[in-house]
Amino acid sequence: MTSELENRIRVFRAEHRLSQADLAEAIGVSRKTISTIEVGRFVPSTIIALKIARYFEVPVEEVFFLK
Amino acid sequence: MSTHSNPSPAELADRSLQLLVCSMFAVALVFCLSVAEFFAGESAAAIIDIAVKVLGVAILGLMGLLYFWKFRPMSTGRLRESLAEDGFLQVGFQKAMAKSWMLSFVILTVLQALDNLVLARLPLMPLEIVIKSVLALMLLLFSVFFLLYTRAGSIDD
Numbered sequence: 001m002t003s004e005l006e007n008r009i010r011v012f013r014a015e016h017r018l019s020q021a022d023l024a025e026a027i028g029v030s031r032k033t034i035s036t037i038e039v040g041r042f043v044p045s046t047i048i049a050l051k052i053a054r055y056f057e058v059p060v061e062e063v064f065f066l067k
Numbered sequence: 068m069s070t071h072s073n074p075s076p077a078e079l080a081d082r083s084l085q086l087l088v089c090s091m092f093a094v095a096l097v098f099c100l101s102v103a104e105f106f107a108g109e110s111a112a113a114i115i116d117i118a119v120k121v122l123g124v125a126i127l128g129l130m131g132l133l134y135f136w137k138f139r140p141m142s143t144g145r146l147r148e149s150l151a152e153d154g155f156l157q158v159g160f161q162k163a164m165a166k167s168w169m170l171s172f173v174i175l176t177v178l179q180a181l182d183n184l185v186l187a188r189l190p191l192m193p194l195e196i197v198i199k200s201v202l203a204l205m206l207l208l209f210s211v212f213f214l215l216y217t218r219a220g221s222i223d224d
Contacts, residue, residue, distance in 0.1 A: 024075070024077065024078075025075045025077075028075070028076070028077055029077045029152070029154045030075070030077040030078050030080070030081040030154050030155070030156070031078070032081060032154070032155050032156065033077070033154035033155040033156075036155045037155075041155075042155045042158070044153075045153040047153065048153060048154075
């Protein structure tokens with residue numbers, strides 16, 4: 001059984017009025033990494049996922065979830 | 068919104084990696100040309116020889132630029148951190164490396180198995196040419212896989 005990882009990064013970014021570049025710089029990754037995570041093309045490492053959740057001050061499962 | 072006049076360390080790491088892959092592709096071309104030189108006629112071989120030398124100098128220049136411009140100013144800790152990034156391109160690099168190694172292994176095994184059909188029909192090659200052919204195959208496969216893994220598929224804002 002395969003599960004697809006979905007995310008709400010775009011929603012959180014919009015709420016915080018952040019560009020992909022701003023978020024990327026804040027968590028120490030490149031903009032391409034953020035954009036490919038957002039569209040579901042790249043499954044991030046646990047560390048990157050936790051950094052994104054910590055940045056938005058929400059539990060990681062609010063940002064990432066299985067379809 | 069903040070302005071980004073200076074690229075972040077993660078962006079620098081991405082660009083360095085892309086430069087590294089370009090260099091690896093160029094090295095693959097040099098090896099391909101060297102092998103072609105062995106099979107080509109004398110006049111074509113002379114032209115290929117010049118092309119190999121020009122490309123070789125260009126690669127050395129590119130690698131030198133990469134080292135002095137990007138890596139040398141970095142501290143050892145920062146360098147280690149950049150190379151150990153788990154971003155999109157870094158993961159693509161690792162996947163491409165693994166897949167190209169596996170496919171090269173399969174191709175070489177099949178060639179070995181079909182010894183009579185393929186290898187026996189080729190002219191006897193010096194060890195240097197055989198090694199260059201294998202390296203060219205591995206580097207070309209790596210470049211193709213890296214391109215496939217990292218081709219544009221993102222939505223930028």
